[in-house]
Amino acid sequence: xxxxxxxxxxxxxxxxxxxxxLTDPSFVARTLPDAEDVRVLDASSLEGRIKLRIAxxxxxxxxxxxxxxxxxxxxxxxxxxxxxSGSSMKIASVFELSEGTSTTMHxxxxxxxxxxxxxxxxxxxxxxxxxxxxxIFTGITSAVEAxx
Amino acid sequence: xxxxxQASVDExxxxxxxxxxxxxxxxxxxxxxxDLLVSEYEKYVERKYNPEVPGVLRRRGLxxxxxxxxxxxxxxxxxxxxxxxxxxxxxxxxxxxxxxxxLCLGSLAVQDWGTExxxxxxxxxxxxxxxxxxxxxxxxxxxxxxxxxxxxxVKDEGGYRLTGSKYLISNGSIATDMIAFARPADGKGVTAxxxxxxxxxxxxxxxxxxxxxxxxxxxxxxxLDDVHVDREDVLGEEGKGLSVAxxxxxxxxxxxxxxxxxxxxxxxxxxxxxxxxxxxxxxEIARHQLIxxxxxxxxxxxxxxxxxxxxxxxxxxxYEKDPKDLALRSDADRLSAVAKYMSSRxxxxxxxxxxxxxxxxxxxxxxxxxxxxxxxxxxxxxxxxDEIMELKIASSVLGREFEAYR
Numbered sequence: 117x118x119x120x121x122x123x124x125x126x127x128x129x130x131x132x133x134x135x136x137x138l139t140d141p142s143f144v145a146r147t148l149p150d151a152e153d154v155r156v157l158d159a160s161s162l163e164g165r166i167k168l169r170i171a172x173x174x175x176x177x178x179x180x181x182x183x184x185x186x187x188x189x190x191x192x193x194x195x196x197x198x199x200x201s202g203s204s205m206k207i208a209s210v211f212e213l214s215e216g217t218s219t220t221m222h223x224x225x226x227x228x229x230x231x232x233x234x235x236x237x238x239x240x241x242x243x244x245x246x247x248x249x250x251x252i253f254t255g256i257t258s259a260v261e262a263x264x
Numbered sequence: 265x266x267x268x269x270q271a272s273v274d275e276x277x278x279x280x281x282x283x284x285x286x287x288x289x290x291x292x293x294x295x296x297x298x299d300l301l302v303s304e305y306e307k308y309v310e311r312k313y314n315p316e317v318p319g320v321l322r323r324r325g326l327x328x329x330x331x332x333x334x335x336x337x338x339x340x341x342x343x344x345x346x347x348x349x350x351x352x353x354x355x356x357x358x359x360x361x362x363x364x365x366x367l368c369l370g371s372l373a374v375q376d377w378g379t380e381x382x383x384x385x386x387x388x389x390x391x392x393x394x395x396x397x398x399x400x401x402x403x404x405x406x407x408x409x410x411x412x413x414x415x416x417x418v419k420d421e422g423g424y425r426l427t428g429s430k431y432l433i434s435n436g437s438i439a440t441d442m443i444a445f446a447r448p449a450d451g452k453g454v455t456a457x458x459x460x461x462x463x464x465x466x467x468x469x470x471x472x473x474x475x476x477x478x479x480x481x482x483x484x485x486x487x488l489d490d491v492h493v494d495r496e497d498v499l500g501e502e503g504k505g506l507s508v509a510x511x512x513x514x515x516x517x518x519x520x521x522x523x524x525x526x527x528x529x530x531x532x533x534x535x536x537x538x539x540x541x542x543x544x545x546x547x548e549i550a551r552h553q554l555i556x557x558x559x560x561x562x563x564x565x566x567x568x569x570x571x572x573x574x575x576x577x578x579x580x581x582x583y584e585k586d587p588k589d590l591a592l593r594s595d596a597d598r599l600s601a602v603a604k605y606m607s608s609r610x611x612x613x614x615x616x617x618x619x620x621x622x623x624x625x626x627x628x629x630x631x632x633x634x635x636x637x638x639x640x641x642x643x644x645x646x647x648x649x650d651e652i653m654e655l656k657i658a659s660s661v662l663g664r665e666f667e668a669y670r
Contacts, residue, residue: 171309
């Protein structure tokens with residue numbers, strides 16, 4: 117099952133600083149919600165166990181995240197691949213930072229989900245994913261603003 | 265807008281005409297259904313009432329869909345209300361049950377039968393969501409035959425005192441006001457009352473959670489123990505309460521039929537996605553002819569029932585314009601029974617087939633179709649059982665002298 121999500125978030129921080137933080141695996145590791153055993157592998161990747169909760173059912177996926185600085189200081193891609201609890205997922209996301217009075221991050225993500233989680237259907241899954249993504253970006257925004 | 269709903273709106277707009285304000289209302293319905301998607305699912309899997317439903321409808325301005333604009337509502341005709349409920353039905357019969365009771369049975373009964381003072385007192389607050397209605401007709405020993413109800417009233421200074429039990433009452437524990445029906449302790453003729461649920465003697469005996477489905481909808485048993493009701497809270501004429509009850513059910517039945525359309529639409533969407541992505545025996549299961557048989561059934565059911573429901577709604581709108589025309593009322597009553605009877609049966613069978621297409625996962629309430637299978641069953645019971653609908657439809661053909669339930 118394939119999903120596409122996109123959105124934008126404003127952060128009260130200079131673009132270079134935001135870019136440096138969002139492409140730093142140790143920083144990203146600290147902002148991931150419901151993550152356990154997170155380990156930075158090198159300057160561009162990390163792995164860990166992410167707990168995803170849908171209603172009363174929790175799934176734990178072992179996820180590897182790879183960051184590519186495609187066009188510093190504005191554009192980067194993040195690819196997350198993981199599997200567990202009868203489901204697997206691959207999320208390819210890209211963000212673009214634009215300068216203004218604050219930094220605005222425009223992002224999009226394409227996800228491929230298979231297994232049990234896919235069974236609930238794309239409409240519901242998109243609803244849950246939108247909620248989860250909002251939670252992730254709220255965490256990132258707060259962490260970036262706290263770090264500058 | 266959701267694709268199948270958009271198709272319905274476009275077709276109704278092309279054939280029957282929809283005004284800009286009506287289209288705006290349907291956009292709000294679409295947004296509200298999206299807002300409710302996740303919470304309805306989560307609460308369903310937890311088997312809990314979903315408290316977000318009234319709030320979302322309130323925020324989207326949908327608590328007063330059929331209430332006239334002069335009382336703060338959206339003033340929707342039945343056809344537009346049906347489309348609104350069709351979209352809500354995609355989220356499940358839990359949302360439909362809340363909306364149908366509050367709007368079709370509660371608000372419309374006050375609008376149709378209330379005095380001007382009652383309309384002004386209740387409807388603006390109902391449209392804002394400050395009043396939530398329940399409908400207290402069913403009793404432990406009075407279901408399809410409401411005339412056999414036991415709840416009784418006696419007159420006292422300034423009003424009446426009601427005593428009895430109301431059973432399987434949707435919105436029962438969350439309502440601010442209930443339309444309660446009772447008969448005089450020493451005589452005949454049922455009367456409808458507007459009862460404030462905060463009144464002394466009004467109690468929620470139990471919330472019925474041991475249901476087959478419909479988990480996100482509140483169902484309660486209510487006891488009335490010498491509850492005082494003011495004289496000005498009689499709805500309609502004293503002794504003519506069954507007319508209020510039956511006219512409310514006419515409204516409600518079209519609404520249930522509309523909700524069932526939404527159920528079939530969601531089943532179709534879910535089945536299409538599931539069967540075109542799941543591979544078994546080396547190909548997508550949608551390529552197996554026996555799966556296509558299920559798809560064809562759901563699509564045909566939806567298409568057939570859609571027009572039955574719209575026709576009933578249009579007839580009801582015609583009757584609203586000419587409420588003295590009893591032939592029109594009778595026709596609207598017949599068509600509402602046909603729409604509810606066919607839509608609820610086809611929704612249930614569509615949901616059954618959707619579960620079949622989902623295979624083992626369909627049997628889990630984690631699947632998106634199990635709730636439709638469990639919930640649509642009640643649509644064949646409440647607001648008139650299949651059997652009562654059949655008797656009504658048959659007597660509408662054979663003549664009143666053949667009414668089998670008399």
